[in-house]
Amino acid sequence: MPADALRATAIEAAYGPVRALFGVDLRVGPGELVGLCGPNGVGKSTLLRVLSGLHRPTAGRIELYGDDVTAVSAVRRVRLGLSTVVGQATFGSLSVLDNLRLHGYALPAAQVREAVDAALAVFPRLAQRAAQPASTLSGGERQMLALARALVQRPRVLLVDELSLGLAPIVVGGLLEMLRRLNNSGMAILVVEQSVNVALSLVDRVYFMERGAIAAEHRPQELAARPELVRSLVLGGHA
Numbered sequence: 001m002p003a004d005a006l007r008a009t010a011i012e013a014a015y016g017p018v019r020a021l022f023g024v025d026l027r028v029g030p031g032e033l034v035g036l037c038g039p040n041g042v043g044k045s046t047l048l049r050v051l052s053g054l055h056r057p058t059a060g061r062i063e064l065y066g067d068d069v070t071a072v073s074a075v076r077r078v079r080l081g082l083s084t085v086v087g088q089a090t091f092g093s094l095s096v097l098d099n100l101r102l103h104g105y106a107l108p109a110a111q112v113r114e115a116v117d118a119a120l121a122v123f124p125r126l127a128q129r130a131a132q133p134a135s136t137l138s139g140g141e142r143q144m145l146a147l148a149r150a151l152v153q154r155p156r157v158l159l160v161d162e163l164s165l166g167l168a169p170i171v172v173g174g175l176l177e178m179l180r181r182l183n184n185s186g187m188a189i190l191v192v193e194q195s196v197n198v199a200l201s202l203v204d205r206v207y208f209m210e211r212g213a214i215a216a217e218h219r220p221q222e223l224a225a226r227p228e229l230v231r232s233l234v235l236g237g238h239a
């Protein structure tokens with residue numbers, strides 16, 4: 001059997017004395033699109049930070065295509081094919097093009113231009129605005145830029161935090177369509193999503209987190225006829 005694109009086993013994490021993750025097990029198969037849902041504060045963003053190498057776990061193991069990357073730095077994980085889209089923060093005074101170029105930091109210099117052109121080809125709307133300062137983009141365009149920056153890194157596995165946050169449904173629809181296309185082209189994707197409806201419309205499989213651990217795992221079709229189960233999963237311990 002081929003190795004999982006991404007596998008986390010028994011992950012624990014803390015902020016000083018405050019424990020945030022309690023033995024998380026999660027996997028994303030090659031070419032799979034997986035969601036991670038759960039109420040505020042259950043540890044979704046912390047888990048993403050641990051997976052991307054931005055926060056060191058206190059226990060557990062992370063594997064990328066079968067290789068142990070638990071002790072590997074965030075930058076090296078990018079080189080190994082793991083990229084992350086977090087928020088819409090950009091370098092506002094820099095142009096869209098320069099924001100993209102900067103994100104080629106993990107690529108050999110000779111490949112940056114081609115990678116930037118490829119990312120712009122995915123987002124024609126950004127290509128039209130390549131010379132514009134990023135601060136002048138709309139919220140939706142900024143989220144496109146956040147995605148495009150990750151694409152510049154040529155990921156095999158993409159982690160996405162809260163794609164739909166604060167965006168109009170029509171904009172979210174376009175971004176989801178983009179994630180689907182990237183996934184269809186073979187990219188494994190893990191998307192943290194506050195809106196369970198958004199997640200269920202998109203993913204092959206979804207994890208529900210509760211108080212720092214995975215509480216359930218389902219395929220959307222299993223949940224289609226069970227609104228009461230979805231409700232209890234969404235509300236977690238608050239049901």
Ligand SMILES: Nc1ncnc2c1ncn2[C@@H]1O[C@H](COP(=O)(O)OP(=O)(O)OP(=O)(O)O)[C@@H](O)[C@H]1O
Nearest residue numbers: 015018020038039040041042043044045046047194
């Ligand atoms: N920098 C930090 N310092 C201390 N505690 C933190 C820090 N970041 C997160 N936490 C705590 O860790 C727990 C998990 O937070 P996390 O942001 O991972 O949750 P989340 O599920 O992503 O929430 P949300 O959906 O609201 O973004 C929370 O109790 C939070 O208060």
